[in-house]
Amino acid sequence: MNRRQFLTKTATTAAGVALPCQAIGLQPRQEIIDLHQHTNYSGRNDQRLLGHQKALGVSWTVLLPAGRLYGLAANCGGNKSVRKIVVKNPRHYIHFANEIADHPECVETIEAYLKKGALGIGEQKFRVECDSKHISRIAELAEEYDVPILMHFEHGNYNTGINRFHKILEKHSKVNFIGHAQTWWGNIDKNHVQTVMYPKGKVTPSGISDRLLLDYPNMFGDLSAGSGQNALIRDEEHAVEFIKRHQDKLIFGSDCNDIIGRGPSCIGARTIEIIRRLIPNRKIQDKLFSGNARRIIRIPK
Numbered sequence: 001m002n003r004r005q006f007l008t009k010t011a012t013t014a015a016g017v018a019l020p021c022q023a024i025g026l027q028p029r030q031e032i033i034d035l036h037q038h039t040n041y042s043g044r045n046d047q048r049l050l051g052h053q054k055a056l057g058v059s060w061t062v063l064l065p066a067g068r069l070y071g072l073a074a075n076c077g078g079n080k081s082v083r084k085i086v087v088k089n090p091r092h093y094i095h096f097a098n099e100i101a102d103h104p105e106c107v108e109t110i111e112a113y114l115k116k117g118a119l120g121i122g123e124q125k126f127r128v129e130c131d132s133k134h135i136s137r138i139a140e141l142a143e144e145y146d147v148p149i150l151m152h153f154e155h156g157n158y159n160t161g162i163n164r165f166h167k168i169l170e171k172h173s174k175v176n177f178i179g180h181a182q183t184w185w186g187n188i189d190k191n192h193v194q195t196v197m198y199p200k201g202k203v204t205p206s207g208i209s210d211r212l213l214l215d216y217p218n219m220f221g222d223l224s225a226g227s228g229q230n231a232l233i234r235d236e237e238h239a240v241e242f243i244k245r246h247q248d249k250l251i252f253g254s255d256c257n258d259i260i261g262r263g264p265s266c267i268g269a270r271t272i273e274i275i276r277r278l279i280p281n282r283k284i285q286d287k288l289f290s291g292n293a294r295r296i297i298r299i300p301k
Ligand SMILES: [Zn+2]
Pocket: 036, 038, 064, 072, 123, 255
């Protein structure tokens, strides 16, 4: 028996014993996909990144590269660095492709990495308006390759003008967009003040992001980072209803730069706990942890 046959046989046996486990009421292990991670994040090396993802308990990690400059404002690595990890760890990592939105070589750089196997575009975190021709050009490429685009919305800084993003969703209705960061999550609240980055307190539904998720089948939400977590804990009563309402649109991600991968210092570990506490329904949890990501990203089985 060679190694592959042995592994197949082991897997079959493992699947075979899953039944008695269910019979005594135990749930099979929950698959978790981390939609949002970076190489060299705040200087963290590859070995520590891999250790972090293992401790976090995720089976697949989506690595989001920076453009050729700026390191996504957190020293993050670019296309080459994410590609390197995926080539070495093809059963646990996939990557997106990225470039500065208004750079003259943006489209050709992203396309080169889509051809190499990138399964999405982003993290788009550059100083352009969210409905600019630069984003439109990237969306045309995304449609051609049938991949989603992950957008960092930050008032006054990145992908500005979120109140006009519906134009892009309409113009590029076959492209899936994933919203992320402070201005995306602040705008779940109808009364959001655009200059506030981490708003607290009660949420009034029907904010811009809430509407975009409701009205456009190609709009999704990335629960990662302090901004995603803040949206879940600032008004938990609202969060439960929000998750139920958008259960087919929300995707778990960590975006954390710690080296531990568990406990209070790990934002990803805390967000996993919060989701499980707010939404005990396993079917909805599974959508957030893996199902929705698999629906819009071609992550291997
Ligand atoms: Zn990020």
